[in-house]
Amino acid sequence: IQLTxxxxxxxxxxxxxxxxxxxxxxxxxxxxxxxxxxxGKAPKLLIYAASTLQSGVPSRFSGSGSGTDFTLTISxxxxxxxxxxxxxxxxxxxxxxxxGGTKVEIK
Amino acid sequence: xxxxxxxxxGVVQPGRSLRLSCAASGFTFSSYGMHWVRxxxxxxxxxxAVMSYDGSSKYYADSVKGRFTISRDNPKNTLHLxxxxxxxxxxxxxxxxxxxxxFSRDHFYxxxxxxxxxxxxxxx
Numbered sequence: 001i002q003l004t005x006x007x008x009x010x011x012x013x014x015x016x017x018x019x020x021x022x023x024x025x026x027x028x029x030x031x032x033x034x035x036x037x038x039x040g041k042a043p044k045l046l047i048y049a050a051s052t053l054q055s056g057v058p059s060r061f062s063g064s065g066s067g068t069d070f071t072l073t074i075s076x077x078x079x080x081x082x083x084x085x086x087x088x089x090x091x092x093x094x095x096x097x098x099x100g101g102t103k104v105e106i107k
Numbered sequence: 108x109x110x111x112x113x114x115x116x117g118v119v120q121p122g123r124s125l126r127l128s129c130a131a132s133g134f135t136f137s138s139y140g141m142h143w144v145r146x147x148x149x150x151x152x153x154x155x156a157v158m159s160y161d162g163s164s165k166y167y168a169d170s171v172k173g174r175f176t177i178s179r180d181n182p183k184n185t186l187h188l189x190x191x192x193x194x195x196x197x198x199x200x201x202x203x204x205x206x207x208x209x210f211s212r213d214h215f216y217x218x219x220x221x222x223x224x225x226x227x228x229x230x231x
Binding site for chain 1: 142144151152153154157166167168169172202207214215216217218219221222223224
């Protein structure tokens, strides 16, 4: 299964609403996770099961979708949100694919 | 606190072997699935392998199948990745990560705890 993230990068300002999409080449039900990675750091889980917010993650992050089309939304971008975001499918084995990533930069 | 600490990385020649370890603490290691994920320099994340809590299920990325072996020692709270026949393209930071799945043999839900990573460089 291939995961295609779009856009691959975006520029946004603090306070903007940001949406990142992840499209699967085959249906993956709701077995999708989203991660945030800051430069030089390990990834951090934001969302699992497509829309469940991981404990401790700010509520400005939300996830939606099922089947093949998914979105990660940041309702009001904060300075600490400038990072790269990855989706990952956990439905189809043996390979639990990551998307190519979306880099969120400061405008 | 919940922690994963990887070790065993280094510089190795193509065709040689290396064994990575991941020491877990702060949670019941034997109850959770565990993954290895890697990231080549300047590239995105690549999932490598996963093992269920009891070792009965394991899966590999096509790029490492037949060369890498994931294993775990539950009494010692340790995860391993045996890497054989290493190639230049295996050069990466390798992370171990804990899955959300609790006592699940056949399904995984996402990685909620990550180590700091260990660097593997394959070069002649």
